Amino acid sequence: MGAETGINLATVGTAELKAMSVPVFRASLEQMSGEAIERFRKMRKLSKDHRQTLEKYLVEHPEKRLGGEEARPAPAGKARKAGKARKAPNPAAAAPKSTKSARSISFRHRLRAWWEGVAVDDLPRLEAARANGKRPAKIEPTASSLPSAPLMAAPQPAPQAPSPVEERIEVIQNIWGDGFSLPGGEGFFPGLLGDISFPQGCPCLDVAPGLGGSMRAVAKAYGLSIEGLEADPLFAIAGGMISDRLGMLAQTPIRNGNPETEPLGDKRYGAIFAREALFSFRDRKKFLASAMRALVDGGALLITDFVLADRQKSDVLDSWRTAEPLKPSPCTMEEYSELLRHLRYEVKGMEDVTDAYVALIQSAWKALHGHLKNAKIQPEKAAMLMDEADLWMARSRALESRKLKLIFIHARMHRVPKRALNDPMTID
Structure with missing residues (x-):
């Protein structure tokens, strides 16, 4: 070698x-x-x-x-020529029995090191300091008082091994809860909506439903019919299957499509939702203009999105940008507000929900870490979990630094009545 x-x-x-x-x-x-x-x-x-x-x-x-x-x-001829027949490799015989266990332990150590914020090699020193009653040099993250994301129930045995696609969906739900692909479970996003009213008799649209967990929670809480338009075909298929399994396919269907390029319709929706998505849209202004046309008069635009605290450069932001699967192009809260007003939205509120969001991230990963202490995990799933851990570690660190924030936006579309040709006009 x-x-x-x-x-x-x-x-x-x-x-x-x-x-x-x-x-x-x-x-x-x-x-x-x-x-x-x-x-x-x-x-x-x-x-x-x-x-x-x-x-x-x-x-x-x-x-x-x-x-x-x-x-x-x-x-046989080649074997005699070489003097000795070469045996085909036997992976089962070549690998020691403890290989799988060692891989699992290695992954758990890496996950714990990520959680503690130290290098893997520093874990023994950290444990020794705690055993002696000393305070570690690094302050541990405090457990959130908010409810942690539930772990998905163990799947029933299948006649054949699950595909990598199925395993990735299972891994994501193990982190965030059954049917969810983002932090917060059934309580976070519906809780932000409070007493917001929705136009009666109009369907709603979710342009980033993921696996559809938050979309279904909002639909149940407010009695809405919500269409999901998901750019990731894997999430669109899996999310639709989960809606079907829960008996909510008619109320919360999900299909694959790109909300950045696909026409959203004209005066069709009573509300448009988007969770942690617009920060990576190539043309945020173009999408918001399309959403404006798709909303009925009085329709609501309800968004959670990552924004910059300011335009100053930062190493933690550079690390976050590198970790994101899609190239992020976030704006500041002030730039967001200005863009929405330019497009004639009425901005009803912009709320910084960073602290609650970070607590939800930490709570979910802490629950998973506790679950994995006595769990056996395949190397393939370990790799998928580490990919998710890399992404959420970068997001969490950027949010904790306050260089990045998560905000909740509530805006309304109020259409100006069209003027008749003989109406008096003044030019501002």
Whole structure:
């Protein structure tokens, strides 16, 4: 394998994988079975260099290709020529029995280190300090008094192993609760709406429902019919299936579509909802103008979104931008307000809900961390969890720094009556 040492690719996070050198990546492939390599290739998004290295490696090592020559015995002539027949690799025999357990422990250590805010190597020092009754140098996050996101019930045994797509959906729900893909469960977003009124007889639209948890909670709390328009096809399919399973498909259908480019209709919706989405829209103004046309007179625009505290540069914001799956382009609260007023929305309120949101993030991850202490977890799921952990660690740190904020926006669309041609006019 050379001077480079391999790493278990199934458990590395996205940022760690992106920064990995080609020699280390190749050395890591040496340690994987053909089946593991195939799963890894389907599940992970690779850089150009890593992709080329993987393809070249499979050409040079056909025995590692799934369905290829991995279990095919060598021809007798070649075996005699070499002096000894080469046995096909047996992953089960080659790997020690404790490998899976070691991978799980490694992941739990990494997750705990992320939670404590220290390096993995510093965990023994942290535990020793606590055992001696000393206060650790780093202050631990305080547990939130808000309710934690419930863990999803263990799935029933299936006749065949779940696909990576199913596993990712399960992982996300394990963090945020059954049917949810964002912090807060059934209480957070509906609680922000308070006593907001909605025009009667009009459907509503959610342009970022994810798995639909918040959308369904609002629909139940206010007796609304809400259509979900989800850009991620994976979430759209899974969210629709969850609505169907809960008997809410007619009230809360979800379909795949891009709200940035798809026409939203004309004077159709009594309200439009968006949770933590507009900060990564390419053209926020264009979308808000489209939403304005889609709302009936008196219709509500209800948004939670990430905004900047100011326009000053910050390392914590740079780290957050790098971790986001879609390139973020947040504005400040003042710029948001100015944009909405420019588009003739009546801004009813803008509320900073950062502290409550951070508490919900910490509470959910703390609950998951406690659950994983005695749980066995597959390497593939561990990798997915680390990807989510990387993203939410970056978001949480940016929010805790107060350089980034989460705000709740309530705006209304009031249409100006059209003038007749013979009406008197004045030009301001």
